[in-house]
Amino acid sequence: MDDLLESAFADARQAPPSLPDGLMARVMADAEAHVPVSEVQPLWRQVVGTLGGWPAIGGLAVTACVGVWAGGALTDDLMLTVFPTEAATLDIGTGLGAFDLLLVDG
Amino acid sequence: MTQSTTDSAAEAALLRAYAAGDGEAARSLAAKYTPLVYAHAVRMLNDRAEAEDVTQEAMLRLWRQAPDWDANGRASVRTWLYRVTANLCIDRLRKTRPDVLPEGLDVVDQMPGAEERLQTEARRLALEEALMQLPDRQRQAVVLRHIEGLGNTEIAQIMDIGPRAVESLTARGKRTLTALLSGQRTGLGYTDDTIETSYG
Numbered sequence: 001m002d003d004l005l006e007s008a009f010a011d012a013r014q015a016p017p018s019l020p021d022g023l024m025a026r027v028m029a030d031a032e033a034h035v036p037v038s039e040v041q042p043l044w045r046q047v048v049g050t051l052g053g054w055p056a057i058g059g060l061a062v063t064a065c066v067g068v069w070a071g072g073a074l075t076d077d078l079m080l081t082v083f084p085t086e087a088a089t090l091d092i093g094t095g096l097g098a099f100d101l102l103l104v105d106g
Numbered sequence: 107m108t109q110s111t112t113d114s115a116a117e118a119a120l121l122r123a124y125a126a127g128d129g130e131a132a133r134s135l136a137a138k139y140t141p142l143v144y145a146h147a148v149r150m151l152n153d154r155a156e157a158e159d160v161t162q163e164a165m166l167r168l169w170r171q172a173p174d175w176d177a178n179g180r181a182s183v184r185t186w187l188y189r190v191t192a193n194l195c196i197d198r199l200r201k202t203r204p205d206v207l208p209e210g211l212d213v214v215d216q217m218p219g220a221e222e223r224l225q226t227e228a229r230r231l232a233l234e235e236a237l238m239q240l241p242d243r244q245r246q247a248v249v250l251r252h253i254e255g256l257g258n259t260e261i262a263q264i265m266d267i268g269p270r271a272v273e274s275l276t277a278r279g280k281r282t283l284t285a286l287l288s289g290q291r292t293g294l295g296y297t298d299d300t301i302e303t304s305y306g
Contacts, residue, residue: 004284004287004288005280005283005284005287006252008229008232008233008283008287009233009252009253011226011229011230011233012149012230012233012253013253013255015226015230016141016145017144017145017148017149017154017157019140019141019144020144020154020158023140023144023158023161023162024136024137024140026162027136027140027161027162027165027166028132028133028136030162030165030166030169031124031129031132031133031136031165031169032129032132034166034169034170035124035125035127035129035132035169036125036172036173
């Protein structure tokens with residue numbers, strides 16, 4: 001009786017069920033749809049993330065541009081108009097020549 | 107038919123490659139395992155449409171598992187897939203199994219000169235029907251051992267039981283199958299000659 005069963009098993013082993021049409025394509029479509037997002041990000045993305053994202057990068061860029069423009073474009077007269085107190089000069093007049101600066105620094 | 111540690115490590119590498127976006131790695135895994143998963147599901151369910159759904163679901167779970175796969179390569183993809191597939195099949199059987207034998211068996215084609223094919227098909231159907239009369243765990247053990255050709259150690263891992271329990275399940279399953287098939291011996295064309303041929 002064991003021979004009968006072994007013979008049936010042998011038949012089954014020799015003829016495994018064939019894959020239905022389209023199954024492999026569906027399995028591959030699932031694989032493509034579920035590719036995990038890579039945990040290792042490019043360096044530039046890590047830098048942007050560290051600085052606080054794109055809004056922060058935009059703010060930094062605007063600030064830098066204003067600074068460069070101000071450094072090159074603002075004249076002494078304009079500085080007096082916009083920042084009158086900042087533009088004031090200090091004249092101690094001690095007659096100590098170059099040692100005046102020591103008095104200013106304390 | 108055991109899987110070596112090297113195989114497991116290579117497959118772990120393929121899963122890592124897939125997780126990093128390598129579509130070719132997924133193709134390689136799918137080509138190797140989709141037919142195996144489908145065959146196991148068919149033998150567990152005796153329903154090809156259900157087996158197709160189970161196969162797609164089991165492979166989908168593999169893709170989802172890829173980022174968290176054992177980086178040391180100790181886990182076997184094959185063992186993992188057999189376990190997931192069997193669990194999905196048993197879940198479906200518990201939800202839908204009627205008390206009668208399942209229907210939906212394939213209709214045998216009527217191509218000319220197909221007498222031998224008809225008999226082969228009849229044998230296949232007889233074995234599938236007999237397998238479906240076994241309790242789920244017995245059927246799982248018998249299919250894995252005697253049709254898929256796995257060793258008792260791997261079957262024990264898949265079924266989460268000890269090797270002795272596997273031997274017990276397969277022995278009881280074979281006794282029942284023998285009793286079920288013996289009554290159809292002549293009708294299915296199993297003569298002493300065919301049995302000897304199968305062994306050859």
